Amino acid sequence: MNIGFFTDSYFPGVDGVTYTIHAWRDRLEQRGHDVYVVYPASSHEPDERELPVPSLPNPFYRQYRVPTYRRLSTLPDFDVVHCHGPASTGLMGRRYAKRRGVPSVYTHHTPVEDYFVQGLKVEALAGVVGRAYVAYENRFLDSFDCVTASTSRIRRDVTPRTLPVGIETELFRPVTDERFVHDEPTVGYSGRMTRKKHVDEILRLADRRPDLRFELVGDGPVRDDLEADASENVRFRDFLPREDLPAFYSGLDAFVTASTCDTLGLSTLEANACGTPVAAADVPPFDRTIGEDNGARFEHGDIAAMERAVVDCLDRDRPTRAAVEEFSVERTIDELEEIYGVS
Numbered sequence: 001m002n003i004g005f006f007t008d009s010y011f012p013g014v015d016g017v018t019y020t021i022h023a024w025r026d027r028l029e030q031r032g033h034d035v036y037v038v039y040p041a042s043s044h045e046p047d048e049r050e051l052p053v054p055s056l057p058n059p060f061y062r063q064y065r066v067p068t069y070r071r072l073s074t075l076p077d078f079d080v081v082h083c084h085g086p087a088s089t090g091l092m093g094r095r096y097a098k099r100r101g102v103p104s105v106y107t108h109h110t111p112v113e114d115y116f117v118q119g120l121k122v123e124a125l126a127g128v129v130g131r132a133y134v135a136y137e138n139r140f141l142d143s144f145d146c147v148t149a150s151t152s153r154i155r156r157d158v159t160p161r162t163l164p165v166g167i168e169t170e171l172f173r174p175v176t177d178e179r180f181v182h183d184e185p186t187v188g189y190s191g192r193m194t195r196k197k198h199v200d201e202i203l204r205l206a207d208r209r210p211d212l213r214f215e216l217v218g219d220g221p222v223r224d225d226l227e228a229d230a231s232e233n234v235r236f237r238d239f240l241p242r243e244d245l246p247a248f249y250s251g252l253d254a255f256v257t258a259s260t261c262d263t264l265g266l267s268t269l270e271a272n273a274c275g276t277p278v279a280a281a282d283v284p285p286f287d288r289t290i291g292e293d294n295g296a297r298f299e300h301g302d303i304a305a306m307e308r309a310v311v312d313c314l315d316r317d318r319p320t321r322a323a324v325e326e327f328s329v330e331r332t333i334d335e336l337e338e339i340y341g342v343s
Contacts, residue, residue: 001185003035003341004078005289006093009087014219014239015192016266017084017109020165022242027333032243036076038089042122051075051087053089063219072096080340083144084109094143105339106144107163108154112137114261115197118319126129134213146339150264151285161339162310166329172246172267172273173321179244180251185314186213188271190251193220194263198281200226205256205310206234212310217248249274254313257281260300270326272320294323 005025009017025035034049039059041052042065051074055065067088072095081097082105083090092108097104112133125317141147146162147156193199199216203226206214214234216226227236240248249255255271262268264285268278278295280286290297296312298305 001033001081001342002076003033003340004075004081004093004096005035005037006081006085006089006165007037007039007085007288008087008089010037010042012042013045014164014178015063018240018266019266020107020109021171022328023166023168024333027329028336031333031337036078038070038075038092039219040065040089041182042167049242053092053115058177067092073101078102080105082107085160086140087110090140094140098143103146103341104144105146105148105239107165108141108147108156108160108163108262109148111155111263112260149333150340151288154263161335163335163339164327164332165266165328166332167266167269167273167324169273169321169325169328169330171243172249174250174275175246176250177230177244177247180247182213182215182251184211184213185253186215187254187256187310187314188215188217188248189241190217190248190271191259192219193226194261195222196258196259198258198300200229201258201301201303201306202256203230203234203305205267206231208231208303215248215252247272247273249276252276254279256297256308256310256313258300258308260307262286268295269324272324275320277313277316277320279306281306281311289324289327291323293318294320319326 007021009015011018028035036049036051038051040055046052053067053070055067058064058066080103081093083093086108099207141158143155147158147160149160150164156226189202210233217237217240219239249271255269255276258281260283262285271278272294278290280290280297281300282297283300296309298309
C-alpha cells in the first residue's frame, strides 16, 4: 500500500508523536508498504518519502512550526490517509482523503487543550480557548472513518479503537553503558517539560531526598525555571538521541512521572522494557498501565506518597519487561494493517 502520514509534529522536534511516526513507518515499510510523511518544513533534511509543507515559526512553542499550504496535486497517490494531528497538516490530510475518496484514519496522540495555558498565560482564557478547541476537534474526529487512541479515555465525543502506540522492544531492553552508570541510587524522568507534566513535583521530591540522584532529560517552555529551582542532586540533560535512551533508562533505579496529560506515557513503558520500575501519579493512563508488576502509583500532588512510591520501586524487584509485552509495537502494526484493510 501507499500510506500517507500527515503530521503537525516531526523532526527535528523530539516528542512521542515524532517517535511513534518513525517507528510505525519503519515497521510498515519492513512489511512492504511505502509510507510517506507530510510534515511542516523545518531544518530536517527530508528523504524521498518525506514531503515538507512550507511553514512559519510557532510564536508560542518554538519546538513546533506552523504549516501553511501545499497543493494536494503535488502529493503521491495514497491508498489510505492517516492523520496524526488536528492542525493545518491534519486538515490537509482529511481534505486529501475526501477529495480522492480514500479511507481516512486519525490517531489521537495529545490533549492539546492542556497546553494552551503555556502560551496564553491566563488560566481563565486558556479554559475558554480549550473548550472551543475541544468542540472543534470533536467535529474534526467525526469526519474520519476510524479514530484510534492509546486508551479509550480521550475526553472526546467519539469511541476510539484502542491502539497503543507500541514499544520497540528490540531497541528498549536492558543494556549497560558506563555513561549512565551511577554510584548512588538514581531516579529519572524523560519527556517534555511543560506545566501539565508537573516536573516541579519531582524537584520537590529531590529536595526531600538529598541522598538520591535525579536525572531529568528533556526540554520545553518551563525547563529554564525548573533548572533555576533545582537542588544540587538534580541534573538536567537535553533530549537524548533515540539510540541512547535504552542505556539511560537501564541506568536508572526508578523512573518517576507526575504528569496528568499523557495519553499512554510511552517513556514509562520504555523504561519498563529496560527493566526499570516506574512511580507514576494515580491518574489516567497510569491507573491502567502501571501496576504491581511494573511499578507503583501515588496520589497526584502528595509528595509524601510520591516518595513512598519511589522507595517501593527502589526496594523491590519486579518483572517489568514481561509486564509490558502487550504494548509491543509489532502488535500495533498488526492492528494497523487490519485497520488499513491489508488482505
